[in-house]
Amino acid sequence: MSRPLALKQKQITALCKGAKAAGCIAEVKIGDVFVRLIPNAYAQAERSIDDTANPEAFDTLDEYLAWRDRSGAREN
Structure with missing residues (x-):
């Protein structure tokens, strides 16, 4: 079982920038829900x-x- 992880805004921004640089869309699973962080250019x-x-x-x-x-x- 994994423990909850509190993400700070700075960490989320870094995740988004890293995904963008890699040409990817960041996806985070929270419980049974998936959250996709999509750049405005692709929204x-x-x-x-x-x-x-x-x-x-x-x-x-x-x-x-x-x-x-x-x-x-x-x-x-």
């Missing part, structure tokens, strides 16, 4: 959710709920 741009968009095309539940609330789909 996905935020999408605007069009009121006429197809709900099946949404990637997240939050996108669907935002569309639903704006479009009045809940009122039916």
